[in-house]
Amino acid sequence: MKNSYFDLIDQTYYFPQEGFDLRDEHLTFHGISLKHLIDKYGTPFRFIYLPKIGDQIKKARNLFNRAIKKSGYKGTYNFCYCTKCNHFSHVVSEALKHKVNLETSSSFDIDLILNLFKEGKFSKDRFIVNNGYKTDDYLQKIVHLHELGFRNVIVVLDSMEELKRLMHFAGSNKIKIGLRMAINEEPQSSYYTSRLGIRHDEMLDFYKSHIQGNDQVELQMLHFFVDSGIKDSLYYWGEFQRALKLYINLKKECDSLNQFNLGGGFPIRNNLGFEYDFDYMIREIVQNIADACNAEEIPHPNIFTEFGKYTVGEAGAIIFEVLEQKKQNDTESWYIINNSLMNTIPDAWSIQEKFILLPINKWNHEYQRVNIGGISCDHSDYYNSDELNQEVLLPTYPNDDSTPLYLGFFHTGAYQDAISGYGGIKHCLIPSPKHVIIDRDEKGNIIDYVYRNEQSADEMFKLLGYK
Numbered sequence: 001m002k003n004s005y006f007d008l009i010d011q012t013y014y015f016p017q018e019g020f021d022l023r024d025e026h027l028t029f030h031g032i033s034l035k036h037l038i039d040k041y042g043t044p045f046r047f048i049y050l051p052k053i054g055d056q057i058k059k060a061r062n063l064f065n066r067a068i069k070k071s072g073y074k075g076t077y078n079f080c081y082c083t084k085c086n087h088f089s090h091v092v093s094e095a096l097k098h099k100v101n102l103e104t105s106s107s108f109d110i111d112l113i114l115n116l117f118k119e120g121k122f123s124k125d126r127f128i129v130n131n132g133y134k135t136d137d138y139l140q141k142i143v144h145l146h147e148l149g150f151r152n153v154i155v156v157l158d159s160m161e162e163l164k165r166l167m168h169f170a171g172s173n174k175i176k177i178g179l180r181m182a183i184n185e186e187p188q189s190s191y192y193t194s195r196l197g198i199r200h201d202e203m204l205d206f207y208k209s210h211i212q213g214n215d216q217v218e219l220q221m222l223h224f225f226v227d228s229g230i231k232d233s234l235y236y237w238g239e240f241q242r243a244l245k246l247y248i249n250l251k252k253e254c255d256s257l258n259q260f261n262l263g264g265g266f267p268i269r270n271n272l273g274f275e276y277d278f279d280y281m282i283r284e285i286v287q288n289i290a291d292a293c294n295a296e297e298i299p300h301p302n303i304f305t306e307f308g309k310y311t312v313g314e315a316g317a318i319i320f321e322v323l324e325q326k327k328q329n330d331t332e333s334w335y336i337i338n339n340s341l342m343n344t345i346p347d348a349w350s351i352q353e354k355f356i357l358l359p360i361n362k363w364n365h366e367y368q369r370v371n372i373g374g375i376s377c378d379h380s381d382y383y384n385s386d387e388l389n390q391e392v393l394l395p396t397y398p399n400d401d402s403t404p405l406y407l408g409f410f411h412t413g414a415y416q417d418a419i420s421g422y423g424g425i426k427h428c429l430i431p432s433p434k435h436v437i438i439d440r441d442e443k444g445n446i447i448d449y450v451y452r453n454e455q456s457a458d459e460m461f462k463l464l465g466y467k
């Protein structure tokens, strides 16, 4: 007797597991019947389960606060939500119910904060950490926030050049600043320094020559972000220690410095066998900072994080149905789904990101290895097993089966909408540029005109559900 899909999952992983279970032979997500949603809305659809956002925030806060208590750490823990990860009004509003601070990446993010403030969802005493490249427009809006009385706005300088432009726009305002340390990217073939931030070996001189004694700015934060994630690896701890040492050296020169910002990078479950010891990593982070500061007799800094993917990734999913099964040769089976993977989960195609893929029905059928194809014309519009041995195994079924096979990609709540340009939104809310048409008139002369102007903040906000 052959094994069913259920046997496969049951024997390979702990199942049921957090968020996933079966009811009446159909998959449920946090107790919600996906069959009910399919019957109600039809496929394809994406959804976001808002309560998961609060659960993630509470979990991180609890673990940090427990570690702080246990190690006698004197600083505080401050959770910032990184808006670029998912900007939708319902998502940011949900995070704000849990009193998060916000991290911004570009100019429209400031309009977004003002919008949330007007709606009474964000108050002037929360922290706003301004990251990303500072265009003049972005800087002017940040200064405006100060003028409106937002008390805890911290501009994290991404380059030394940004300081000059900030001072130009700041006028008589004294602006709180942070410095972002450029990390050495995780080595693939060779080390290289990230374009984001200020070089580690230039930081102290920059502080002494341009910030110390400068009445227009006050240094409060050191920021670093290891893009490949917070992992218990030699590489991560190496970058962490470099940043910590730099913090200590800066602190010896600068009284006002009291915040150490680790950026984002907590992982999410992208397969059912995922294991990550959040408790251990957080305890190590807190203890390492405490030990290093104690050794140098400097006060423990307040710890900031800017978790994006961790906050919203596990709240989202997208459901498809299989339109057709195709066998292109003896070994290659295809399930063609009723949308495009490139358009809906672009990270799967562009950076080979994996998501949890599960069937919604037919769990008692046998299973086979398949490729999943989208209905766009693009060769790359597919999802399949990879070299990390994340096999795409799904139930078999006869062609004349009366019900289709439904598939869900889970934990897709972070970045996928923005990167795929859902409805016209954009990554980091960087607007679509002007669109110019060039043609020749009847006489053959070149003519040009603007087809559409640069996207405005208002246009973007309508798409994101803000008033």
Ligand SMILES: Cc1ncc(COP(=O)(O)O)c(C=O)c1O
Binding pocket: 082, 085, 103, 131, 132, 225, 263, 264, 265, 266, 306, 307, 308, 309, 310, 414
């Ligand atoms: C400065 C900064 N902070 C935080 C984040 C969020 O990272 P993650 O979604 O991995 O938590 C990013 C992501 O690009 C970032 O650039």
